[in-house]
Amino acid sequence: GQNIDQPTEMTATEGAIVQINCTYQTSGFNGLFWYQQHAGEAPTFLSYNVLDGLEEKGRFSSFLSRSKGYSYLLLKELQMKDSASYLCAAFTGGGNKLTFGTGTQLKVEL
Amino acid sequence: KAGVTQTPRYLIKTRGQQVTLSCSPISGHRSVSWYQQTPGQGLQFLFEYFSETQRNKGNFPGRFSGRQFSNSRSEMNVSTLELGDSALYLCASTGGGVGKNEQYFGPGTRLTVT
Numbered sequence: 001g002q003n004i005d006q007p008t009e010m011t012a013t014e015g016a017i018v019q020i021n022c023t024y025q026t027s028g029f030n031g032l033f034w035y036q037q038h039a040g041e042a043p044t045f046l047s048y049n050v051l052d053g054l055e056e057k058g059r060f061s062s063f064l065s066r067s068k069g070y071s072y073l074l075l076k077e078l079q080m081k082d083s084a085s086y087l088c089a090a091f092t093g094g095g096n097k098l099t100f101g102t103g104t105q106l107k108v109e110l
Numbered sequence: 111k112a113g114v115t116q117t118p119r120y121l122i123k124t125r126g127q128q129v130t131l132s133c134s135p136i137s138g139h140r141s142v143s144w145y146q147q148t149p150g151q152g153l154q155f156l157f158e159y160f161s162e163t164q165r166n167k168g169n170f171p172g173r174f175s176g177r178q179f180s181n182s183r184s185e186m187n188v189s190t191l192e193l194g195d196s197a198l199y200l201c202a203s204t205g206g207g208v209g210k211n212e213q214y215f216g217p218g219t220r221l222t223v224t
Binding site for chain 2: 030033035041043044045048087089091096097098099102
């Protein structure tokens with residue numbers, strides 16, 4: 001079966017760095033997505049990792065280890081607007097099917 | 111380039127009725143995937159259409175169906191609505207091609223079943 005785990009909630013301070021972890025057990029794994037979703041809005045694409053390693057995109061970075069079934073999203077210089085749900089999703093191929101975790105609700109405080 | 115559009119944005123239906131939701135992908139994208147999002151279950155995959163063919167299907171009852179037209183626009187239909195079908199229905203379009211698997215979501219249709 002498909003299983004994706006991520007913490008339910010995290011709290012961090014404005015200006016700080018936060019790391020959101022995601023572990024997965026899936027069949028036919030082809031890559032790992034991260035999305036950001038603000039309350040009442042659609043998910044917006046943040047990153048897509050296929051190969052092991054770190055990919056940096058501005059304040060956001062994403063890491064993947066295929067052998068460990070592990071990924072993380074790193075957010076630097078946190079801003080209040082980063083308060084949102086962060087969704088980890090495994091791309092399992094056989095078409096464009098994504099299996100999502102339940103999301104990590106990040107709260108950024110002053 | 112215009113993003114993914116979904117209509118209607120909000121819908122209220124009664125148990126037993128049926129509903130049709132529409133999704134227009136990003137221009138040039140040929141794959142459309144549908145997801146259901148609820149507070150309890152999160153985002154769950156319904157099905158995916160590519161070139162008018164259903165390519166993948168999630169674990170939903172047969173009341174949930176879809177189709178795709180030659181212009182890549184897609185519709186999903188839910189028949190005999192149940193209270194538990196109240197959810198945000200999201201569609202996502204994918205460009206396809208090597209290394210181009212990013213899925214971009216539309217704003218969603220919020221369905222309330224009373």
